[in-house]
Amino acid sequence: MAVRGFLRGIGGKNAMPQGASADGSERPLKPIAMGDGATRLQLLDEFEAGGIGWFWATDDQNRLIYLSPAAAANFQVSHEELIGRPLTSLFTLENGEDEEAAERPLPFLISARTKFANMTVKVDAGGDPRWWTISGKPYQDANGVFLGYRGGAKDITADFERQRDNTRAAHFDSLTGLANRNRMTRRLTAILTAYKAAKRSCALLMLDLDRFKAVNDTLGHPAGDELLKQVAQRLERIVGPKGEIGRLGGDEFQVILPDIDDRGDLGELAHRIIQMISQPYSLDGSRAIIGTSVGIAVAPYDGIEPSDLVKSADLALYAAKGGGRGQYRFYSNDLKDSAQQRREIEEDLRDALSRGELRMYYQPVVCSQTHKVKGFEALMRWEHPERGPISPAVFIPIAEDSNLIIALGEWAMRQACEDAAKWPADMTVSVNVSAQQFSTDSLPALVTNALASSGLKPRRLELEITESVFMGDAATTDAMFAKLKKIGVRLALDDFGTGYSSLGYLRKAPFDKIKIDQSFVRGSTEDDNSNSAIIAAIVSLADALDMETTAEGVEAMDELALVKKRGATLIQGFIFSRAVPQEEVLEKLADGNFVYEPNGPEKQRSQRRTLFRRIGVIHEDHRYEAVLRNLSRTGAMIEGLLEVPVGTDLVLDLGEGQLAICRVRRSQDATQGVEFETPLISDGADGLCTRHRISPYALAAAGMPLAALPPGHYAMPDRRGARPTDNRRFMQVDVGMGASRAA
Incomplete structure (x- = not known):
């Protein structure tokens, strides 16, 4: 008998079918009568207790007079304390992640005594958030007098959070938490549509990261992902509540800035973004340095429709990258022609070496006290047969993007050493080494071969290296420095202080010289300008580390006097000479007069x-x-x-x-x-x-x-x-x- 009862309890094969009596006969149906208030009340109690749904009621002043006990248990106050509170005080409206959804004004509906159904609300109960749907209907007596609301509620937290996660996945980037391309497109479309009617403006910034691929290649994709997260955090700190930031994919970012059309403010913001993004990153014990370029377009000036504005910002970004990276650029109508011109220059640059169109020019580097030339910096020039002279600021970035910079760098190294071998034996030649060239294993062999074939002494060759070489693996970078110093060449840190300087570079890398960028020289003589103090600080640092300093870009007499006073060892700039071809260098040196006399305006003025x-x-x-x-x-x-x-x-x-x-x-x-x-x-x-x-x-x-x-x-x-x-x-x-x- 016990076994038979056990089988019945677990529904085994001997369990009685539903509706069957103990002897196997069918039990009679006993429906609950509508007048059976006690049984119906029991059903409602079981319905409430089971969490299937809850009930609530208010009086004619919309104060709670009833709330299911199971519902009241969600709050941190007693059931008695809830009774008498306004219904709307228990909830806050919740529209999920879609800020474009129309607000559903619960207080207005209740005050208007309007029926509502399945309205999503957030329970204002402290602790973990909960979401309900509530429905309500105004209740009146036989005479039509409003007595209050009667309604129901249901906990939908699990479904709501699942839907919210799905919505967020559709609109936000899972890696950085920023808006994704889909959301940014929708936001830009909505803003421009509304602003067209309101005659308002909206700026759009397009960014991508410079040298990001090298981080992935050298440190791995997990490090690249962490870098993107940190970039997103920096952008959020800079932009703040002024705009919305999105990651479009890869290393592309976009910023929407409503109601901003002042290009002065936009330029300052872009400059801050470039400076902040260019600061070093710590990635699981490794150090990485990248940069960014920014393209700016403003509606309605540069585009009325979203696709037109995006296209304008893209062209501006393309121009910024073509101008040398680490720059911002506003859209202008001539950028379409510039983009085509850049593609044509890239094609012509591939054949420029073989056609003999490239030449090396040399700018003197003189002693700050005696004005006697100590050496020359080698600078590449391109004389295009149809376009005429093309600035290095134009073709060098193109060479870097198209992987031509390695071939150009090799030619420049050999040509500079060959030319310098014809100068007096104590004069140096400085050759710029790109970050791409520095990262190649063949660089030491190239330097050794160029020195051997030209007969130039290693101590007369100075390699100018920017801080971007430190973005790669630290051990590999240190090993390259060791190989170059073993050859016997000099090393100079170029453009110090312009982007992401670190004293750690100077502590670890065996530099012989720091070059003070011309951006610090320019404006250094103006009142209330801190550049003079920065120059003095760099010179003091170099002196302490037993390094020379070269002040670049000196053009006016007042600038010359200032950098001399601040203690710069060497000076380079138009005030002594522009870069000239080898023939003019040899002509200058032939008569034994190695002194350059300064020739320039008394004061630097706004460049015209x-x-x-x-x-x-x-x-x-x-x-x-x-x-x-x-x-x-x-x-x-x-x-x-x-x-x-x-x-x-x-x-x-x-x-x-x-x-x-x-x-x-x-x-x-x-x-x-x-x-x-x-x-x-x-x-x-x-x-x-x-x-x-x-x-x-x-x-x-x-x-x-x-x-x-x-x-x-x-x-x-x-x-x-x-x-x-x-x-x-x-x-x-x-x-x-x-x-x-x-x-």
């Missing part, structure tokens, strides 16, 4: 770029054409208007919506020197631009279709459609033809 392009000049209701002769941050020289009085206010139309308000400070015949009301800013490369531009919204209000700013010049927006008058104040001169004409 010599230009020759047509611009618009607006005065009152009239527009003239003129030629822009030169341009600096604070002013310009224009030619084309006769006898414009000093003090006249003008507006220069520099193209692409850039209007610069200025005042004439000097005027002679058809030439005027003007001073800008607001200084221009750097475009991140070698150009200048205005902080602000004409808004496409203003142009649209004046009758133009809303679109990104096309190339060309513009009239003042509020002058569009105005009838021209004939009382022009000035006569326009056709400076191109040398003849004047009445305008």
Whole structure:
């Protein structure tokens, strides 16, 4: 009998079927009558206790008068303390990860006595978060008098968290926690759609990491993943609440910055990002150094639609990388042509060596006290048969991206040693070694062979190395330094202090010299500029480590006096000589006069770029054409208007919506020197631009279709459609033809 009962209990083969009696006969059905309040109440109690669902009720003032005990157990106060509290005080609305979802105003629905169903709320109970769905219906008496709400609730925490995780996986990068490409595309689309109607602006920054692949190759993919996490954290600290950051994949990042169109502010932010990303990273005991380049586009100026703005920012990023990396660049209409030109230069560079188009030039490095030349830095030059001279700032980054830098570096090493062997026996030659070339096992053999074939003594060869060589494996880097020093060559740390300097480099690496970057020399004589103190600190550090120092980029007499006073050992810059070909070096050295006399302006002033392009000049209701002769941050020289009085206010139309308000400070015949009301800013490369531009919204209000700013010049927006008058104040001169004409 006990066994039979046991089998019944576990549902064995002798267990009785449901509805069967002990003797096997069918039991009669006993439905619960609707009037059986006690049994129905028991069912509700079991329903509540089982967690299948709960009940709640409020009075006519929306205060709780009932809450299922099992539901009340979720809170950290007693059931009695919950009764009498407003229902809405127990919850906070929860819309998950989708901030674009419309808010569901529970307090409003209750105050409006509206029925609601399956509303997701977060339980405000402390401890681990819980989520419920609640439903409610207003309850009235027979006379229609509102008595309160009656409703139900259910715990959906497990389902909610699962859905939230799925949503987050669809919209956020699992590695860094940043928004992914899908979310960033949706956010940018939503913002630009809303801002188009509100006539607001939005900036977009595109970034990718320089030399990230080398980290993966040398330290492994886990280290690369950790590096990406740290990059994301640094970006979040810099950008903060001003914008949203996303990782698009690989080493590509994007930043959306609503309501920012000041290119001065954007340039400063991009500069901070570049500086912060370039600081060293600690990766499981190893040290890595990378960089970044930034492309900037602003809606509606550079694109109205999301795809157009992204394309503009991508072109700006491409230009920033092409300009030498570690730079930012604003979008401009000519970048499309620049991208094509860069591809053409890369193709031509592959054949430049074999065609004999590359040459080595040499810039003297002189003693700071005697001005006697101590050596020369070898600098590569490219004379293109059709394009003419191409700047190293253009073709060297292209060579690095296309893996041509190794071949160029080998040729430069051999040519420099061969040329230097013809100089006096105590003069050195400095050759730049790229990070890629430094990481090749063949570098010591290349140096040895170049010295042997030229007959140059090892002590006369100085290898200039940037701090980027320290981004790889420390043991491999140290081994390379040891091999090079064993050969007997000198080592110089180039561009010290510009990005990610560390005293650890100087402690470990056997450098003979520190080169003070020209960015510290420039501006060092200005009041309230800390560059002078930085120069002094670098010189003191070098002295303590028994190293020489070379101050680069000295151009003015006041800069020369300052670096000499601060104790720099050697000086290099235009004040003594530009880089010249080997023939001119030999001619200078032939007569035994090894002293270079300084020749430069007394003071360094804002750099002026010599230009020759047509611009618009607006005065009152009239527009003239003129030629822009030169341009600096604070002013310009224009030619084309006769006898414009000093003090006249003008507006220069520099193209692409850039209007610069200025005042004439000097005027002679058809030439005027003007001073800008607001200084221009750097475009991140070698150009200048205005902080602000004409808004496409203003142009649209004046009758133009809303679109990104096309190339060309513009009239003042509020002058569009105005009838021209004939009382022009000035006569326009056709400076191109040398003849004047009445305008």
